[in-house]
Amino acid sequence: MACPLLADDGCTVSAAGGDWALERMGAVMVEGAEQLTVAGCTFTRLDSNALFLSGYTRNVSILNNTFHSVGQNAIAAWGRPHDFNNGTSGDFPRYTKVEGNWASELGLIQKQSSFYFQAETAQSTIWNNVVYNIPRAAINFNDGFGGGAEISSNLLFNTCRESSDHGAFNSWDRLPYITTVRNGTPSTIPAVNNVHHNFIVANYAADGGCLDNDDGSSYYHIHHNFCLYGGHKSDFDGHSKISSHNLHIYPSVYSSTCVGELQASVPAGYAEGYQNNICVLPAASSMYMGVNINGVSCDGSNASIAAFQAGFRAANNTVYVPGGVATVTCNHVSWNASEWMVGAAPKPPINWTASTAPQPLPTTLFDWRFADGAGSVRSKRPNDTDIRSGGPGQTSLALVDRSLFSGGHQITGVEVAFSYISGYGCVPGKCAGPANVSVVAVDAFNQSVVAELWRSPALDAYSYDAFTGYSPPVRGSVTGLDVEWPHQLQLGLQLHNNAHNLQLPISSVELAIVWGGQGTKYPWKPEPEKRRPGYDETSRVVDGVPAPAEIIGWAKELLVG
Numbered sequence: 001m002a003c004p005l006l007a008d009d010g011c012t013v014s015a016a017g018g019d020w021a022l023e024r025m026g027a028v029m030v031e032g033a034e035q036l037t038v039a040g041c042t043f044t045r046l047d048s049n050a051l052f053l054s055g056y057t058r059n060v061s062i063l064n065n066t067f068h069s070v071g072q073n074a075i076a077a078w079g080r081p082h083d084f085n086n087g088t089s090g091d092f093p094r095y096t097k098v099e100g101n102w103a104s105e106l107g108l109i110q111k112q113s114s115f116y117f118q119a120e121t122a123q124s125t126i127w128n129n130v131v132y133n134i135p136r137a138a139i140n141f142n143d144g145f146g147g148g149a150e151i152s153s154n155l156l157f158n159t160c161r162e163s164s165d166h167g168a169f170n171s172w173d174r175l176p177y178i179t180t181v182r183n184g185t186p187s188t189i190p191a192v193n194n195v196h197h198n199f200i201v202a203n204y205a206a207d208g209g210c211l212d213n214d215d216g217s218s219y220y221h222i223h224h225n226f227c228l229y230g231g232h233k234s235d236f237d238g239h240s241k242i243s244s245h246n247l248h249i250y251p252s253v254y255s256s257t258c259v260g261e262l263q264a265s266v267p268a269g270y271a272e273g274y275q276n277n278i279c280v281l282p283a284a285s286s287m288y289m290g291v292n293i294n295g296v297s298c299d300g301s302n303a304s305i306a307a308f309q310a311g312f313r314a315a316n317n318t319v320y321v322p323g324g325v326a327t328v329t330c331n332h333v334s335w336n337a338s339e340w341m342v343g344a345a346p347k348p349p350i351n352w353t354a355s356t357a358p359q360p361l362p363t364t365l366f367d368w369r370f371a372d373g374a375g376s377v378r379s380k381r382p383n384d385t386d387i388r389s390g391g392p393g394q395t396s397l398a399l400v401d402r403s404l405f406s407g408g409h410q411i412t413g414v415e416v417a418f419s420y421i422s423g424y425g426c427v428p429g430k431c432a433g434p435a436n437v438s439v440v441a442v443d444a445f446n447q448s449v450v451a452e453l454w455r456s457p458a459l460d461a462y463s464y465d466a467f468t469g470y471s472p473p474v475r476g477s478v479t480g481l482d483v484e485w486p487h488q489l490q491l492g493l494q495l496h497n498n499a500h501n502l503q504l505p506i507s508s509v510e511l512a513i514v515w516g517g518q519g520t521k522y523p524w525k526p527e528p529e530k531r532r533p534g535y536d537e538t539s540r541v542v543d544g545v546p547a548p549a550e551i552i553g554w555a556k557e558l559l560v561g
Contacts, residue, residue, distance in 0.1 A: 017143025017216070018119065018172030020112060022076065026052030030060060039063040046070050047109060053077040053093040053121075060093065064100040071109035074101070079120035079145070087120065087146060087179040088186050094146075096124040107135040111162050114140040122146030122181045123191070128153045135162035137170035137212070144173035146181025147190025147219050153559075157201035164205035167212030167230060169195070173238065174216045192240075195222045197559055202230025202252065209233040209253045209260070213241055218270075226555045227251065232259045232274065239270035242313075247554055248279040256286035258319060268310040275315045278554065280545055284323035288337040288541070289314065291330050297371055298330035300343075300532045308535050317539040324543030330535075332375025332388055336366050341536040346529035349405035349488065350513070358415050358512035361400045361491060365506055371447055372396040374495055379505050380421070380467060386503040389435065389495035392424050398504075399492035400511060403444040408524030411483040413514030414439050414453045414491070417473045418504045423464035426500040433499025434460035439476070439511070444488035445527060451483045452494070459502060470505060484519030487527045 026049040030036060034057070043050035043065065049072045053060055057077075067074035079092025098116055107113035115131040118124060119142035131138040131154065138156040141149070156168040176188040200210040208214070210230030211222055217238040223245045231251030232243045243259065253260035258279035266272060279288065296307040308330075319326050319337060326337035336344075353359060361367075365385055370376070373390030374397055380386075390396045404411070416439050426434060439454040454476045462471040483489075491511060495502055546554075 017145070017175040017177070018141075020117070020119065020140070020142050022072070023048065024052060024054045024078065025049060026076065028052070029054065030057055031055045032057070033060060034058040037061040037063060038065065040065065042066045042068070043070060043074065044068045049073045049076045051075045053096060055080040056091045057093040057096065059095045059097075061097040061099070062101065063097070065102075067101065067103040067115070068105050069108060070106045072107065072113045073117045074103045074106055074115045075117070077118040077121040077124065081120050081177065085175055085177045087177050092145070093118070093121040094123050096121070098124065098126045099128055101129045103129065103131045104133040107162070111135040114138060116140070117142065119143055120145050120177070122179065123148035125149070126151045126154065130155045132156070132158040133161065134159055136160060137166045137168060139169045141171040143175060143177065144190050144216075144218055145177045146179035147193050148181055149193045151193070151195045152197050154198045156198065158204060159202070160206040161204045164207050167206050167208035167233065168200045168202050168210055170208065170212045170214060171217040171220075172215050173218055190219050193220045195220060196224045198225045199559060200225060200230060201228045206230060207252060207254050209251065210248075213238055217241065222246065224558055226558055231257050231279070234260065234272050239266040239272060242273040242275065244273065244275045244277065245558075246277045247551075247558055248277060249551060250282045251279060256282055257290060258288050258317070260290050266311045271311050271313050273313040274317060275313060277317045279317065279319045280551065281319060281321040281326055284321060284325050285327055286321055287329060288319050288326045289328050291328070293331055298333045299369065299371055302533065305533055305535050314536040315538045317536070319539070319541045320545055321541060321543070322545055324541055326541050329376075332377050333370045334365055334376040334385060338541045339534070341534050341539045341541070343532045343534035343537065345531050347402050349403045351405045352407045352409045352515050354515075356514060358413070358514050361511040361513060362402060363400065363506065363509045363511055367401055368506070369399045369401040370397065371399065374398050376506070377503065379503070381470065381505050381507070384505045384507050386505050387493070387509070389497050389502040391501055392497055392499050394497050394501075396495045396497075397442070397447060397492055398495065399442065399447070399490045403488035403490055403529060404441075404513070405488055405526065406484065406515070406524075408484065408519050408522070410481070410516035410519045411441065411453075411513060412481050412516035413477065413479040414481070415477040415510070415512040416454060417475045417508070417510040419470040419473055419508035420459050420502050420504050421462045421464045421467065421470055422459055422500050422502055424500045425465060426460055427463045427466045428461050431460035431500065434458040435495070435497045435500045435502045437502070438494040438496065439491065440494045441483055441485070441489045441491055443485070444490045444529070447490075449494065450485055450489060453481060453483065454478045464503060470508070473508060479514065482516075484521050486522035486525050488529070
């Protein structure tokens with residue numbers, strides 16, 4: 001019979017909660033079976049799926065088989081929900097055991113394939129299998145359905161050899177299903193999937209990490225896994241995933257990262273988690289974590305920390321990195337990971353000096369604090385980071401993270417230099433409402449603007465969209481100022497986006513201040529600068545990389561005990 005595409009007509013099934021569609025077809029086709037065992041078989045030189053569990057099956061065991069040179073999936077399981085997402089009929093594979101199998105050279109024809117694939121399936125056990133040399137993820141869950149799977153003690157390596165944007169394990173969950181799997185009553189909340197004690201090497205193009213919990217993936221406990229070259233990815237609208245007691249060695253989630261939380265933070269009660277893990281980063285300034293927080297600046301305030309901790313619970317992690325400096329990116333703001341974790345004492349202030357020569361201010365990557373939508377992003381310049389000013393209509397701040405301790409003296413001059421590109425459709429000659437930059441002095445305790453010291457002309461000649469390079473340095477200076485304040489100030493850039501926005505390479509930014517004589521407007525009453533609290537106060541960064549023998553010892557203890 002002819003098989004129409006993207007249907008569920010007994011021949012082809014379409015993707016629902018995930019990306020895949022495939023035919024209901026296999027060298028061994030199983031439907032309506034209970035207590036069936038497939039053991040000790042060799043599946044080889046097959047064009048399509050080797051073994052397909054379709055619709056209703058219960059307690060099917062697939063044990064100690066060899067899968068080699070298979071055109072598509074070694075094992076696929078796909079149920080038949082009613083009314084599109086109603087699984088309460090029980091017409092789906094349940095209690096499947098996949099144990100002790102050896103699989104390699106899969107996906108020879110269909111590259112979107114795996115050793116084990118499931119959709120609209122629940123409570124599978126995938127244990128003690130060896131999988132390697134395949135084009136895509138070794139294990140792929142197309143949806144969350146009823147959950148309750150256990151993935152344990154597998155060895156997965158040489159995955160994603162012909163594709164990327166996946167991990168050695170991949171999941172999606174874009175569609176809620178009604179099942180009774182979790183507690184016997186109809187619910188869209190599945191049972192938790194338990195992923196533990198696996199040895200995973202995320203080599204080749206497994207750039208989504210060891211465990212790629214992609215679009216909407218929810219309700220996972222991922223623990224006691226040894227992951228080489230892959231971190232943990234938690235992506236796009238999922239929630240309720242806890243990653244704990246794992247070893248992440250030289251991890252990557254699209255870059256050197258222990259955990260990539262690539263979405264806005266989830267509501268309280270559905271928190272993600274990264275706890276009690278050891279992560280060994282390969283190079284100084286590699287990333288511990290990338291996160292986003294809804295509706296709140298990533299500025300170290302109590303409100304920001306509370307918002308982060310409501311949606312993401314990070315605790316008791318140890319991060320090893322050469323030089324002892326790792327980074328965190330939060331809302332496009334780069335942090336020193338140690339300061340992010342445990343907070344920071346105030347940095348030494350910039351003190352008044354009797355010299356009338358311009359005093360340069362520190363402006364390297366970790367010398368900035370951002371507010372009102374500004375942040376830091378990867379630069380178009382190699383090995384650089386840009387200050388990004390937010391979006392059209394915003395006016396944001398990039399502040400030197402050191403207070404000015406004037407002792408009651410005046411600021412009489414400033415000097416500034418920076419390069420730029422302008423975005424959101426700004427091209428030379430066609431950039432109505434161009435952005436510009438001011439140098440401002442702000443109150444060090446509430447970031448209110450005390451004085452604008454200098455303002456640039458329109459910044460409309462170098463484009464992000466039609467990029468040919470950053471501008472030559474825009475330079476400005478002003479003398480004859482009379483700025484004073486009763487307590488500490490900060491100096492920074494106020495970024496006026498108007499109809500566009502700006503990016504400034506941090507390496508191009510120069511700021512200097514000229515001190516003057518004793519002021520007369522205010523009595524000098526400096527305020528104490530308090531230690532900032534941290535987002536993740538029980539975690540720590542350690543300088544250096546453990547010796548291979550020590551890492552192997554950790555892995556043995558983790559996987560074998």
